[in-house]
Every structure is written in structure tokens, then in C-alpha cells.
Amino acid sequence: MSLESLLAINGLQVVIKNFPYLLEGAVLTLKITVLSVIFGMILGLIAGLFKLAKNRVLFFIATAYIDFFRGTPLFVQILLLYFGILPLIINTDNPFVAAVIACSLNCGAYTAEIVRAGIQAVDRGQMEAARSLGMNTRQAMTHVILPQAYKIVIPPLLNEFIAVLKDTSLVAVISAEELTMRGKLLYSTYFEAAWIWGTVAVIYFIMTKLLAILGDFIERRMATE
Amino acid sequence: MIQVIDLHKSFGKLEVLKGVNCRIAPREVVCVIGPSGSGKSTLLRCVNQLEQANKGQIFIDGEEITSPKTDINKIRQQVGMVFQLFNLFPHKTTLENITLAPVKIKGLSREEADQVANELLRKVGLTDKSNVYPSQLSGGQKQRVAIARALAMRPKVMLFDEPTSALDPEMVGEVLEVMKDLAHEGMTMMVVTHEMGFAREVGHRVLFMDEGIIMEEGTPAQIFDNPHNARTQSFLSKVI
Ligand SMILES: Nc1ncnc2c1ncn2[C@@H]1O[C@H](COP(=O)(O)OP(=O)(O)OP(=O)(O)O)[C@@H](O)[C@H]1O
Ligand SMILES: [Mg+2]
Numbered sequence: 001m002s003l004e005s006l007l008a009i010n011g012l013q014v015v016i017k018n019f020p021y022l023l024e025g026a027v028l029t030l031k032i033t034v035l036s037v038i039f040g041m042i043l044g045l046i047a048g049l050f051k052l053a054k055n056r057v058l059f060f061i062a063t064a065y066i067d068f069f070r071g072t073p074l075f076v077q078i079l080l081l082y083f084g085i086l087p088l089i090i091n092t093d094n095p096f097v098a099a100v101i102a103c104s105l106n107c108g109a110y111t112a113e114i115v116r117a118g119i120q121a122v123d124r125g126q127m128e129a130a131r132s133l134g135m136n137t138r139q140a141m142t143h144v145i146l147p148q149a150y151k152i153v154i155p156p157l158l159n160e161f162i163a164v165l166k167d168t169s170l171v172a173v174i175s176a177e178e179l180t181m182r183g184k185l186l187y188s189t190y191f192e193a194a195w196i197w198g199t200v201a202v203i204y205f206i207m208t209k210l211l212a213i214l215g216d217f218i219e220r221r222m223a224t225e
Numbered sequence: 226m227i228q229v230i231d232l233h234k235s236f237g238k239l240e241v242l243k244g245v246n247c248r249i250a251p252r253e254v255v256c257v258i259g260p261s262g263s264g265k266s267t268l269l270r271c272v273n274q275l276e277q278a279n280k281g282q283i284f285i286d287g288e289e290i291t292s293p294k295t296d297i298n299k300i301r302q303q304v305g306m307v308f309q310l311f312n313l314f315p316h317k318t319t320l321e322n323i324t325l326a327p328v329k330i331k332g333l334s335r336e337e338a339d340q341v342a343n344e345l346l347r348k349v350g351l352t353d354k355s356n357v358y359p360s361q362l363s364g365g366q367k368q369r370v371a372i373a374r375a376l377a378m379r380p381k382v383m384l385f386d387e388p389t390s391a392l393d394p395e396m397v398g399e400v401l402e403v404m405k406d407l408a409h410e411g412m413t414m415m416v417v418t419h420e421m422g423f424a425r426e427v428g429h430r431v432l433f434m435d436e437g438i439i440m441e442e443g444t445p446a447q448i449f450d451n452p453h454n455a456r457t458q459s460f461l462s463k464v465i
Contacts, residue, residue, distance in 0.1 A: 123312070125310055126312060128308070128312065129308065129312035130314075131301065132275065132304075133301065133302070133326035134298050134299070134302035134378060135329065136298050143325060147316050148314075
């Protein structure tokens, strides 16, 4: 096939012409992902620590939060937040805000479980040694347990971040113009399903692959530390 | 220095301590011996409140540590503990293991804490290992660092829970040597051990524990050469 006949393919033309349009969507996908991961980590650390707290109220709050967001589909959480809850409390119809809130809450619940498991994977003797020296629980956590737990949680956390990136495609349902929504819009104009969705998939794949490579790099650097 | 009165401790339905009474005088070295599962570790762990007793009282230096009003973190700073499995902090160097608590809890400056740590490292014979991580130390070296770490808080009492039983035989001596020095300096010590030689040579008094109580106590000579209790006799005949 000659280059000319290749370029004559309608689907390819559509994809080339609209590539910047799709990339803009990918940038929004990344924005939602990065913000959700940052908020999710903060939420997850707090909820994970609450889950290990002796205090019954904190434990109950953390458990309810984690169980709800892990036990219901993200798709439903997005719909519930955008159409049901956010209009009541902050009176916004901004899909970007709703997308970040929903993905953050969801990511936080999974991160909490990773944090909890990481802390519990640190040998019990470490806490006992720290306490026997006179440290209170908070001091033992900050100086002894968390610095060891963090190495354990890095690999599963990186997996979670990749999952978040892929899951942000669900926010297309509230018309946040991230990559998937842009794909949908293009499709409804040009009907070149294979070309458009194929390109969208490749862009997602490149983003997750880059994240995975970054993750490997971090893991390898930690191993040599 | 330490006084334990009618101490009871259960784990669920299993009653491990069934009314333990003992006193340890200042500068005294007391060795606790007894069969596996008799409650030796549990007793020691109650003394620094890693386990909470169900009933009974413990006093350290006249202060009741079993009272809910006591600030247990303050008490623990005065009670050093050495564990069977060392429990060194693997992410910290030898020096940092020793200085962590003095800096974070007592508020010592880095320099002051380093000075204390180096002094202690000299004492346990590990000056050349100060910048090494625990994974690069032998078992005997780890345990000596653990002892230095506990001493860095300047405790009034040291508790040892089978400090040499996880060690290869050729490393037992170096740890016992450090403990012996400590005893000679007048440290009050409570030592759970299977090292009968150490108990006989260094211990002022020996407590024989079995079935959750102290079955017999006396000087090493009384316990090892002339035990009265039939259980003590049978235990000693098995271990010596
Ligand atoms: N946290 C715990 N939960 C449940 N049971 C426990 C716990 N700690 C100890 N036990 C039980 O209490 C009993 C006494 O344990 P302890 O460790 O005090 O014995 P020990 O005299 O130190 O024995 P050893 O010489 O083997 O160290 C054992 O039967 C043990 O299984
Ligand atoms: Mg024991």
C-alpha cells in the first residue's frame, strides 16, 4: 500500500486531524488522576491509621468509609455524587470537580487498605521495642513503623495509581471532557469506531506504561537504598 | 525497686500468671528460670506494661505502674527492655538505633546523643560498627546494640527476655559478658534465661517459675545445689 493510499483512509485522517483534541483529553485525564491520587493518599493514610486505632469511633468511621467505596461500583459513586450529593452540598455542576472528588474518595478507600496492610506487615516487635523505650504510639508510628511500612506499600500503591488512571474513563458519564469523553464526541461526529477507540486505547496504554516504568524505577532505587 | 503483688494475667481462657509475688531490690540481679510456657516472658512484659495484668499490682521505685493514672511512657523510659529477637530498627544505623529515643523523647541534641551512644558502643565493644545497618551485624552484635539502645535512656532497671537464646552458641559469651559488666556496675536487672551458668555466677537470686507462679526462690546456691521443690528438681535435672 502506498503512503498516498494509506493517507486516503478516512479513519486515519480523522484521527490525525483530531489528535491534539484527544491529547487535550489525555491531559485532563492526567489532571484528574494526579489530583485524585494526591487526595486519595492523604485520605487513605488517615483512614488506614483510623482503621488500626483503638478508638471505636475512628475505627467505625474508617470502616464505613472503606467498605462503602470498595463495595460499590465507581460508576455508581460518580453518578451519586454528581447528580445526587454535590448539588445539595456545594451547588456545583462542574464535572471536573465531581470527577476529582469521586475518584479521590474511591482511591482513598483502596489506599487505606494498602496502608493498613503495610503497617500490619511491619513486625510486631518493632512497635514493642519503640514503646519499651518510652515512645508514645504517635512517636513510634512516625519514627519506627511508617518508615518501614512505606517501603512495603510502594508497589501496591503504584498499581493503585495505574488503576485510578484507567478508572477515570468512567467520569465520561458526567461529561467531563477527559480522554474517553473526547473519544465519544469524536465518534458521534465521524463514526470511525475502530480508528477512534483504537487511538484512545493506545494513548491510555502509553500513559499506564509510562507510570509502570516510573514505578519500576522507584522500586529499583529503593531496593538499592 | 520492683515489687509485684498477686499478679494475674489471662489470654482469653488461658490463665498464664496465677498470682505472682516478687520483689527486686536496687542493684540486685534476679534470674528467672522455668519451663517453656510457664509465664516468664509474660511476667517480664507485664513489668513494662507491654501486657496489662488482669489483677494485682506492680510498683517500680514506689510508683504503682498498674494504676491507670500512671504515665506509662514516663515509666518505660526508666525500664530498659532487651528482647530475644533484638528488635533493632532495620532502617536505622547502629548509632541511630541508639540515639533515636534520647533525641525524640528526652530532647537531647544530636551531639549529646551521639556522645552518649559512642560511649555505650565502646562499652559493648562495637565502636567500629556505628554507621552500619542491623542487617550487616551478627546476632551477638545485634543484641549488644540492643542493650546499648536500652541503656541510652539511662534506665534504673533492665529487663532481659532470653537475650541469648536466639544466638549461635559462639556468640552467647559476648552478650553475657556485657550483661555481667552491667551487673557489676550495679544495674538492677531481671533476666529470664536458660543460661544456668550465668544465673549461678552473676545472679543474686533465682526465681523458678512454673504453671504461672513462682514455685521456688533463693540464692543460686540454694536453687541449683539444694532445690526443695520437686518441680524445681525435675526441671534442673533436665536442663543441667
Ligand atoms: N499474646 C498472647 N496471646 C495468647 N497467648 C499467649 C500470648 N502470649 C503468651 N501466651 C501464652 O501464655 C503462655 C505463657 O507464655 P510465656 O511466653 O510467658 O512463657 P515463657 O515462660 O516465656 O516460655 P518460653 O520459655 O517458651 O519463652 C504460653 O502458653 C503462651 O502460649
Ligand atoms: Mg518467653
